[in-house]
Amino acid sequence: MKNLGLLDKLIFVLNSIMAFALLLSYLLPYVPPKTFPLLSVLSLGVPLLILCNFIFLLFWAIRFKRQLFLSLIILALGYNYVLSWIQFSSGPETKGENNITLMSYNVRMFNAYKWTEEKNIPEKMTDFISKKNPQILATQEHFVGVSGMVKTYPYKFIKLKDGGSEFGSAIFSKYPIIKSQSVDFPEDGNNNAIFVDIVKNEDTLRIFNVHFQSLNIKPGINDLQKEDSKKLFGRIAHGFKLQQKQAEMMMAEVRRSPYRTIIMGDFNNTAFSYIYKIVRGDRFKDAFLEVGSGFGKTFNLSYFPLRIDFMMIDKGLKTQTFEVFPVELSDHYPIFSTVSW
Numbered sequence: 001m002k003n004l005g006l007l008d009k010l011i012f013v014l015n016s017i018m019a020f021a022l023l024l025s026y027l028l029p030y031v032p033p034k035t036f037p038l039l040s041v042l043s044l045g046v047p048l049l050i051l052c053n054f055i056f057l058l059f060w061a062i063r064f065k066r067q068l069f070l071s072l073i074i075l076a077l078g079y080n081y082v083l084s085w086i087q088f089s090s091g092p093e094t095k096g097e098n099n100i101t102l103m104s105y106n107v108r109m110f111n112a113y114k115w116t117e118e119k120n121i122p123e124k125m126t127d128f129i130s131k132k133n134p135q136i137l138a139t140q141e142h143f144v145g146v147s148g149m150v151k152t153y154p155y156k157f158i159k160l161k162d163g164g165s166e167f168g169s170a171i172f173s174k175y176p177i178i179k180s181q182s183v184d185f186p187e188d189g190n191n192n193a194i195f196v197d198i199v200k201n202e203d204t205l206r207i208f209n210v211h212f213q214s215l216n217i218k219p220g221i222n223d224l225q226k227e228d229s230k231k232l233f234g235r236i237a238h239g240f241k242l243q244q245k246q247a248e249m250m251m252a253e254v255r256r257s258p259y260r261t262i263i264m265g266d267f268n269n270t271a272f273s274y275i276y277k278i279v280r281g282d283r284f285k286d287a288f289l290e291v292g293s294g295f296g297k298t299f300n301l302s303y304f305p306l307r308i309d310f311m312m313i314d315k316g317l318k319t320q321t322f323e324v325f326p327v328e329l330s331d332h333y334p335i336f337s338t339v340s341w
Helices: 004-026 037-062 068-077 121-132 221-226 229-254 274-278 287-291
Strands: 099-106 136-143 154-158 167-173 177-182 192-200 203-211 260-266 284-286 309-314 318-324 336-340
Touching: 004 037, 004 068, 004 203, 004 221, 037 099, 037 229, 068 318, 099 121, 099 260, 099 309, 136 203, 136 260, 154 177, 154 192, 167 192, 167 203, 177 284, 192 221, 192 229, 203 229, 229 260, 260 336, 274 284, 284 287, 287 309, 287 336, 309 336
Parallel strands: 099 136, 203 260
Antiparallel strands: 099 336, 136 167, 154 167, 177 192, 192 203, 260 309, 284 309, 318 336
16 A cells, blocks of 8 residues: 555555455355345455456556555455356257257236336247246236236136236246246235146156245335435345245245246346346256356346246256346346256
């Protein structure tokens, strides 16, 4: 610090704060939101912390300053953690095996409440899904008023939150469903987890579709700036506490599965969170980390690559492909994967 000018000293102080915050975030997967709910909010900002530390690293490296080692060491310590945010290449696609294609899509009620002025959203969504033609389709915030997928999928399970609701979760399948069940989260709202057992040839797979507690974050930066920060952080922290309870309920059901299992859906949380850790556990692989590329952004938040939709693939299965389609028909992007065994 002695050889730094005043401006450089201020920059290094800011660098130190960002480095410490990133180091602190490494603990997040091990800290239950029920214990420290406000700390868990930091998980949403981890991509920004990683980016800032990369920028500081480059800044000091270009100037041949030893201060570069601060961010370098912090990023190196969290090497696998950093890779949860960005992947640089796709894995190879395997052919000639028994496989199945899956899509998860938060359809935002097919624009039933006119969140966008764009016309014909339901038709555009169903056309897009038909073109990609997944054999298994899981939708969150599903609106029963849209029937375009009924002709394509002979088997389905739709679970509404209550008898008078038009919204809920759904799984559509081109293969027979021999069992379907809902986990039934106790909180009010449309968040829930459901599963089906599907049979392809002589193999049975259990498919979970989950929509953890919504945080009600509006995708526009201008909308976020208008919100009271204290209320926003409080709401997110409370949402994370509910997510922990919901994840524990779902995983208790997952552990009872006698079949190879796939979990997909809208986690409303990131790969840096406690929720992600307990769902992935030792049994599942993150399809994006296996064969994805880029940032894997799934939530259409302005200028910010936020990945909150996931496919967790049983280690008894092989992930061949993973894609995110940046179609702006909802506030989420659909994710697609090919899995084989």
